[in-house]
Amino acid sequence: MAEFAEALARAVEASGLSLERIQHHLEQRGVQVSLSTLSYWRRGRSRPERPESLQAVAALEEILRLAPGALTGSLGGRRPRGRWVERATALEGIWGDAAIDLGREIARVNRLLPAPAKYLSVRDQAVIGPDRREVEIRSSAVIEAFEDGVDRMLIAKTADDTDRSPGDIVAEKSCRVGRVRRDDDHKLLVAEIILDRVLRAGETALVDLRLISDPGADSASADRTFLRTLRNYVLEVEFHPGAVPVRCHSFTRPGPDAPDVETGELWIGTTCAAHLVVPEAQAGHVHGVKWEWE
Missing domain, CATH: 2.60.40 (Immunoglobulin-like)
Structure with a gap:
């Protein structure tokens, strides 16, 4: 998760775009992601896993002018899920x-x-x-x-x-x-x-x-x-x-x-x-x- 968050944070900073502008560009491509989700991804508090989230990551690579796979390749395998008590x-x-x-x-x-x-x-x-x-x-x-x-x-x-x-x-x-x-x-x-x-x-x-x-x-x-x-x-x-x-x-x-x-x-x-x-x-x-x- 840390590798993806660091790669995303660097790309956002290098682009000069705010998260609001990035969200706007995603919406223009028909991809809906909340600002809080983008913030959580960038800070490493969560990671994209669902199909629609992975679609958003692919769109982010285009918006942030990254090579295909620059972000998706840093995700690794799907993390295991389990329960709380x-x-x-x-x-x-x-x-x-x-x-x-x-x-x-x-x-x-x-x-x-x-x-x-x-x-x-x-x-x-x-x-x-x-x-x-x-x-x-x-x-x-x-x-x-x-x-x-x-x-x-x-x-x-x-x-x-x-x-x-x-x-x-x-x-x-x-x-x-x-x-x-x-x-x-x-x-x-x-x-x-x-x-x-x-x-x-x-x-x-x-x-x-x-x-x-x-x-x-x-x-x-x-x-x-x-x-x-x-x-x-x-x-x-x-x-x-x-x-x-x-x-x-x-x-x-x-x-x-x-x-x-x-x-x-x-x-x-x-x-x-x-x-x-x-x-x-x-x-x-x-x-x-x-x-x-x-």
């Missing part, structure tokens, strides 16, 4: 087989590059019922597209060892649930979340979800992992008035298999709720809340 693209091949081993697939795509979107902010609210078991997590997020054409995201939901199943995912207001695959043996659910519109680079969307739980024992924690660093993560745990724990604290883990690091005591207020604010949630880290019933 929240991943803003569809996984190729994951929907093909109803009996697919999702545990294996998620392990595979975890090693791939993030998709062309990121979270700007996330607020999760875990709801604990009168039987001390988690009812659901209500999640409200703002995402931003890195490039044109983002119209969906992929959510993976895992369950505790004591849960009876991975539960379910319900979309609210600004999105809807598309294809869903479940692996009950690994207590894993993957759902395709369809946005209410197609995003161009730099545009944002609201994503409101309910992650339905199916616990088989008392719940004792709620947490989340991000594959990209996120500023402004809020996790609130709302307890039923008839089931309030004796202690509540925040914790983090530098990785899924690392030990917990307790980060502070959390006060449970008169509304029977406690919350955690993470100003900067590090990529790959687990951030969460734990509590004790006795």
Whole structure:
């Protein structure tokens, strides 16, 4: 990606054209590319991959008076795509087989590059019922597209060892649930979340979800992992008035298999709720809340 961005930046500077003029020349050739996409390409924040984007690159070579292939040759092969724990693209091949081993697939795509979107902010609210078991997590997020054409995201939901199943995912207001695959043996659910519109680079969307739980024992924690660093993560745990724990604290883990690091005591207020604010949630880290019933 860096090679393409550097080549494009040099060519734009040498041409003396502004991005607005370049966009105008593209439009004259019947090629539609937003200014934010051109800016992202030049700065290396995203790269052209879709057929229409590659057509735009070929047109850029002509507009910037470059030799054919000067820009397209710097792109290399198509980069792999995968999911987040929240991943803003569809996984190729994951929907093909109803009996697919999702545990294996998620392990595979975890090693791939993030998709062309990121979270700007996330607020999760875990709801604990009168039987001390988690009812659901209500999640409200703002995402931003890195490039044109983002119209969906992929959510993976895992369950505790004591849960009876991975539960379910319900979309609210600004999105809807598309294809869903479940692996009950690994207590894993993957759902395709369809946005209410197609995003161009730099545009944002609201994503409101309910992650339905199916616990088989008392719940004792709620947490989340991000594959990209996120500023402004809020996790609130709302307890039923008839089931309030004796202690509540925040914790983090530098990785899924690392030990917990307790980060502070959390006060449970008169509304029977406690919350955690993470100003900067590090990529790959687990951030969460734990509590004790006795």
